[in-house]
Amino acid sequence: MTAASRARLLADLGRYAAAEEEIRIGLAAAPGDPELLVLLAAVLRLQRRHEEALAANTLTGAAACVERAESLLALGRTPEAIGSATEAIGLRPAEPDGYRVLARARAAAGEFGTARDAARQALALGPRSVPSLLVLAEVERLAGRTRAAARATRAALAEDPESPGGRWLIAVLNAERxxxxxxxxGLRALAADHPGRIEGTALAWPVLGLLAGLRRGLGVGVPLVVAVLLAEHRWPPSAGFARAVALVVAGVMAGFAARVLLPAGRLPWRSLGLLPRRRVRAVALVAAAASVTLLLAYAATGGWAPLLLALGATLVLLATGRAERM
Structure with a gap:
């Protein structure tokens, strides 16, 4: 077995550091080996070392262009990724890899029609190709065509029922619904079978997604209640209307939280504890719970104090969102 074959096997198992070590041993014996150089760039990218991956990829062939497009796409340099993918297609128009990365780059640019065309061109070169079917599924998902995405994903799983990418997409589609x-x-089973491929963020998505939804809902709902109440001097019935709005906002947010958290079980909470910025998220959860509780208190009493405290808690919740992104 060659160094490249051993590295690919290790990478397929998610052991990227070991794969990198194997590649570097191979490059010590054959410094200019194009296959190993492209593999090195791929393994660096899979370890999220995107700038290093670009620096390592100094070749000009089709495979190098495809890998360069992947790194550029990961860095958010979408126009350059499109250019590199197009160059790969020009060099090898009968190979599906270039069309697949072009489809993903076009989708990242919001060009879903041309992304879909590129994915279908890849499928025309191999109608039963699992990677091509999954790229089409991802394009359709990003385009908001959930049923088409599910059809393409099921077609991929019919070819390879154990496909990690297919199982991941099914889980994502279920999450979005x-x-x-x-x-x-689905995520728990995938993590058990492929522990190197699933990050804590993926397993904690119910809590993280809930916080994102609460920030959007409370960030609009609480100021709306305040605005309606402030109109009382012009329209006296608005005070009662504001209490009704507060009750609706609190009820919707509480219902959303229950719908997400109750079926999720304990795993998201355990995974959340392994992520960075745990204290920030703990503050966010407390602030969200306080905001909903105080809205209910305002709806029940009509007093200004609970509403102002709810507004303050919501501002803290929004501030934690900015802190998480820093």
Whole structure:
């Protein structure tokens, strides 16, 4: 078995550091080996060392162009990724790899029609190709065509029922439809079979997604209640209307939280504890719970104090969102 074959096997198992070591041993014996150089760039990219991957990729062939497009796409340099993928297609128009990365780059640019065309060109070169079917599924998902994405994903799983990418996409589609229990069962099984491929962020998505939804909902709902109440001097019935709005906002947020968290079980909470910025997220959860509780208190009493405290808690919740992104 060659160094490249051993490295690919290790990478398929998610052992990227070991794969990199194997590649570097091979390059010590054959410094200019094009296959190993492209593999090195790929393994660096899979370890999220995107700038290093670009620096390592100094070749000009089709495979190097495809790998360069992947790194550029990961860095958010979408126009350059499109250019590199197009160059790869020009060099080898009968190979599907260039069309697949072009489809993903076009989708990242919001060009879903041309992305879909590129994915279908890849499929024309191999109608039963699992990677091409999954690229089409991802394009359709990003385009908001959930049923088409599910069809393409099921077609990929029919070819390879154990495909990690297919199982991942099914879980993501279930999550986006708020089929939380199904999504978590799929992710839990995938993590058990491929522990190197699933990060804590993926397993903690119910809590992280809930916080994102609460920031959007409370960030609009609480100021709306305040605005309606401030109109009382012009329209006296607005005070009662504001209490009704507060009750609706609190009820919707509480219902959303229950729908996400109850089917998710304990795994998201355990995974959340392994992520960075744990204290920030703990503050966010407390602030969200306080905001909903105080909205209910305002709806019940009509007093200004609970509403102002709810507004303060919501501002803290929004501030934690900015802190998480820093």
């Amino acid at each position: 708020l089929h939380v229990g199904e999504a978590m069962r």
